[in-house]
Amino acid sequence: MNKPPLTLFLAAPRGFCAGVDRAIKIVEIALEKWGAPVFVRHEIVHNRYVVDSLRDKGAVFVEDLDECPPDRPVIFSAHGVPKAVPAAAAARQMVFVDATCPLVSKVHIEAARHHEAGLQMIMIGHAGHPETVGTMGQLPEGAVLLVETADDVTTLEPHDPEKLAFITQTTLSVDDTAAVVAALKARFPAIVGPHKEDICYATTNRQEAVKAMAPDCDAILVVGAPNSSNSRRLVEVGAKAGCAYAQLVQRATDIDWRALDGIRSIGITAGASAPEVLIDEVVDAFRARYDVTVESVVTAEEHVEFKVPRILRERA
Known part of the structure; x- marks a missing residue:
């Protein structure tokens, strides 16, 4: 027929992408260097095939640092983690490797810089997504306001509308994010944006x-x-x-x-x-x-x- x-x-x-390729290599090299098991906090990247392949090689995926024994290495996923996580690993004298994508780390650095300059941060991102959680966790609790849509901008209540900066999750829709940024700039003309686009x-x-x-x-x-x-x-x-x-x-x-x-x-x-x-x-x-x-x-x-x-x- x-x-x-x-x-x-x-x-x-x-x-x-380069960040995912790097994260997978980190787990593979860690297994070669230290042998199995190597623990990974959260899925190293969001793909079942990749995670299962690494699991077969000896990676153990967990959601909390408390699930990791102190005498085995732990890797933090490409999405990034709150500051408290590596601090807790260091306090337990664990060997840890940060596989956070460098482009996500760039956003973390931006957030910290703006916070130190006295600006309140607004993050455009998806609530509960590991990257959003990790980025917001770079600053003290409550220091970052989260918006997902342009409509969310209307309900924001910042401390000082003249002292704001925004960052974004790196994996958002370019067009949808542009609409949210436009709404932020319309309501808060003094808001400071990234030097370069956060979306990777x-x-x-x-x-x-x-x-x-x-x-x-x-x-x-x-x-x-x-x-x-x-x-x-x-x-x-x-x-x-x-x-x-x-x-x-x-x-x-x-x-x-x-x-x-x-x-x-x-x-x-x-x-x-x-x-x-x-x-x-x-x-x-x-x-x-x-x-x-x-x-x-x-x-x-x-x-x-x-x-x-x-x-x-x-x-x-």
């Missing part, structure tokens, strides 16, 4: 690639985890950019083939914590059912690399 034709648009950039290059680049291919796609699939903020934003961006069907899938087995019945074009991308092997798996699933023509949609090239922490570069 002849397979129906399908144009498959493959977004570039897609998948792993990888998040921005992946969203731009989705925007570029969305008008040509009957459907878009984003390979990523449900708890991955940047992956979920890609789904939203695809829908807003004009694609009638945009969905998140963790693996090829999650594809809803009935919903895709009759499509002639599809866009495939992946969140920053999804490995290329999962993207290949999805593409192969389409090749099994369709006569696929692959077209790359390239909107940027990425050459960013981050070094692993010095403690892992030192000889045992």
